Amino acid sequence: IANFDFQNPTLNANTIFYDPYFQATGGGASVALPASKVFLLAVQNLSTGAALTVTVTPFGGAASPIILGPGGVYIYFDPTETGQGISAVTLTGSGTAFVMAGA
Numbered sequence: 001i002a003n004f005d006f007q008n009p010t011l012n013a014n015t016i017f018y019d020p021y022f023q024a025t026g027g028g029a030s031v032a033l034p035a036s037k038v039f040l041l042a043v044q045n046l047s048t049g050a051a052l053t054v055t056v057t058p059f060g061g062a063a064s065p066i067i068l069g070p071g072g073v074y075i076y077f078d079p080t081e082t083g084q085g086i087s088a089v090t091l092t093g094s095g096t097a098f099v100m101a102g103a
Contacts, residue, residue, distance in 0.1 A: 009079035013102035024091040035103030037085035047095030057088035
């Protein structure tokens with residue numbers, strides 16, 4: 001068993017997007033981010049039998065996909081908002097996902 005001490009960071013988000021049942025599509029569904037650059041992104045694949053591709057675009061960077069299996073979780077969190085941030089997110093699959101983003 002391993003523990004990671006996050007030391008209780010706080011993101012003072014002014015805007016947030018939250019959808020507990022975001023519908024991913026086979027052609028890709030864009031997530032409506034609450035700002036042009038977000039510093040919090042949490043995605044959980046709620047499917048019980050299908051993979052979910054999470055494609056994130058870092059602010060000023062190139063899109064990069066990662067595949068989550070059923071129940072898989074992707075988290076990006078920069079509480080000081082001094083990193084690159086994320087400017088776009090697309091979910092591709094055939095199921096639902098929990099999505100939260102903040103800036």
